Amino acid sequence: MLLAGKRASAAATSSRRQQAPTRLAAPRASTPAPRGLTTTAAAPASAPTAPAAEPLVFSSTSTAAQASAASAAAAAAAITTHNAGGEVAVWSSVRPLCRLPASLDDPEALRAAARQLPGYEGWRGPQAEVLTASDGLPVDFASAERCLLALLQTPALDARLARFDATAGDAAAELRRAVEAATARAYGPQGDDGSPQAAACHTFLQRLLYRINRLNHFWYDDLSRYENERSPYCAALQDAAEGPWQRWEAAREGGVSGEAFKSMGVEELSEAVRSRAAVDVDPPASEVTLFLRDRLSLEGYRHLLAVGSLDGLVEASRQSRVCAGAPNPVSVMVFRVLMEEYGSGKLARKHSTFYASMMGQLDLDTRLEAYFDLLPWQWLAGANHNFLLTERRRHYLRYLGGLTFFEVNGPSVYRTYCAAARRLGLPPSAWGYWELHVREDERHGRQMVEEVAVPLMERYGPSAAWEVLWGYDQEVAMGRRAGEALVADILAAEAGAGAQ
Numbered sequence: 001m002l003l004a005g006k007r008a009s010a011a012a013t014s015s016r017r018q019q020a021p022t023r024l025a026a027p028r029a030s031t032p033a034p035r036g037l038t039t040t041a042a043a044p045a046s047a048p049t050a051p052a053a054e055p056l057v058f059s060s061t062s063t064a065a066q067a068s069a070a071s072a073a074a075a076a077a078a079i080t081t082h083n084a085g086g087e088v089a090v091w092s093s094v095r096p097l098c099r100l101p102a103s104l105d106d107p108e109a110l111r112a113a114a115r116q117l118p119g120y121e122g123w124r125g126p127q128a129e130v131l132t133a134s135d136g137l138p139v140d141f142a143s144a145e146r147c148l149l150a151l152l153q154t155p156a157l158d159a160r161l162a163r164f165d166a167t168a169g170d171a172a173a174e175l176r177r178a179v180e181a182a183t184a185r186a187y188g189p190q191g192d193d194g195s196p197q198a199a200a201c202h203t204f205l206q207r208l209l210y211r212i213n214r215l216n217h218f219w220y221d222d223l224s225r226y227e228n229e230r231s232p233y234c235a236a237l238q239d240a241a242e243g244p245w246q247r248w249e250a251a252r253e254g255g256v257s258g259e260a261f262k263s264m265g266v267e268e269l270s271e272a273v274r275s276r277a278a279v280d281v282d283p284p285a286s287e288v289t290l291f292l293r294d295r296l297s298l299e300g301y302r303h304l305l306a307v308g309s310l311d312g313l314v315e316a317s318r319q320s321r322v323c324a325g326a327p328n329p330v331s332v333m334v335f336r337v338l339m340e341e342y343g344s345g346k347l348a349r350k351h352s353t354f355y356a357s358m359m360g361q362l363d364l365d366t367r368l369e370a371y372f373d374l375l376p377w378q379w380l381a382g383a384n385h386n387f388l389l390t391e392r393r394r395h396y397l398r399y400l401g402g403l404t405f406f407e408v409n410g411p412s413v414y415r416t417y418c419a420a421a422r423r424l425g426l427p428p429s430a431w432g433y434w435e436l437h438v439r440e441d442e443r444h445g446r447q448m449v450e451e452v453a454v455p456l457m458e459r460y461g462p463s464a465a466w467e468v469l470w471g472y473d474q475e476v477a478m479g480r481r482a483g484e485a486l487v488a489d490i491l492a493a494e495a496g497a498g499a500q
């Protein structure tokens with residue numbers, strides 16, 4: 001893992017560029033490979049072998065591009081149907097980490113893929129792994145999550161808590177107890193030990209943050225679900241989890257604090273972003289990349305799409321939160337990129353529609369957040385980090401530094417996914433989202449470097465310019481961690497399916 005203090009050196013930069021991504025929306029995996037990849041776990045016997053495919057031409061007039069555009073147009077018609085709030089899986093999920101979407105056609109494989117964590121229902125490990133709170137009693141994360149869901153939907157929540165409403169008060173007390181125990185464990189000295197107990201605490205906290213953060217977006221559902229969107233209680237709950245988490249992210253081994261960049265001048269910082277981007281646009285293939293390209297099974301590909309759908313189906317929503325304010329050259333460029341993400345105002349061309357179309361080709365559930373229970377906490381951490389940066393103007397430079405990496409690195413990742421899908425014999429509509437992004441993000445990446453990142457650094461000078469590079473490297477590190485977790489999950493799911 002890259003240490004922030006070494007990032008400014010050419011040697012460290014060069015070394016880092018030997019790593020390769022496995023992201024869907026943001027994550028990027030790298031060497032050292034996920035533990036699962038170092039085993040000899042093979043793809044299921046049913047996985048097709050690589051046929052000799054014609055080289056893919058990335059052009060809007062290609063047959064593949066035209067086919068996926070036609071499929072997206074059909075998918076757009078389905079998206080316009082009413083999205084009843086009760087159909088949104090995340091809100092009806094009252095058995096966290098155990099309840100998987102019924103529409104998936106291989107429940108056994110999915111049960112194997114779902115994390116079984118201490119403190120959650122379904123955990124079958126040794127009792128000694130169960131986390132205890134300061135009162136010495138076990139923490140029940142599943143019950144605490146149910147308390148959170150109930151509180152978020154309680155009308156006039158803060159007024160009820162203020163008058164000591166028994167039901168709301170009991171739920172808040174159970175939730176507070178779980179949050180205190182989880183933060184102490186997850187962000188304490190052993191928080192990164194990879195144990196099931198640490199994973200359970202991270203998972204609980206990231207799910208909690210996501211459920212609060214998602215209220216920043218409109219989900220085209222029942223208006224009563226936004227009853228508590230400005231609740232002081234929810235804000236305090238968010239702070240209780242987010243503050244310790246962010247401090248831990250910056251201090252942990254492999255985290256990026258940005259401290260080393262504070263002494264760099266604007267010219268040096270600009271050159272650092274440009275040199276990183278020059279490598280990230282087309283990094284050398286890694287073991288992970290080769291696995292995805294050559295060995296990923298069809299079920300693995302479906303898993304990839306299912307996890308990525310949390311972002312893919314609402315793509316660019318968070319970017320939309322940073323476009324308001326004073327007119328300036330940077331903000332209009334960010335908005336121009338956003339316009340393309342939103343299909344220039346046409347639902348059939350919106351990138352999320354291409355994602356829905358792609359999922360539909362693989363018989364996946366296209367309801368928003370349907371696969372919430374499949375997400376590893378590392379992936380949710382990336383989403384929550386993005387929420388934090390886009391909801392705070394103070395983090396504007398850091399966010400756009402991260403978005404610069406996201407756009408620069410995307411095409412190389414998506415080329416790998418295109419290759420995997422074509423090897424699996426899937427039609428263009430089942431990988432059209434990737435193909436589209438190879439074409440568009442090459443331009444977005446250049447625009448982000450030269451018309452967003454560098455101008456921002458010049459505008460803000462050495463006192464703040466370093467935050468752009470900080471955001472860039474944080475996106476790399478958090479994406480890499482999420483990618484590793486995802487690949488490990490895919491391997492576990494494939495191994496579980498193979499064992500049955």
Ligand SMILES: [Fe+2]
Pocket residue numbers: 315341351437
């Ligand atoms: Fe996009």
Ligand SMILES: [Fe+2]
Pocket residue numbers: 337341407440441444
């Ligand atoms: Fe893009």
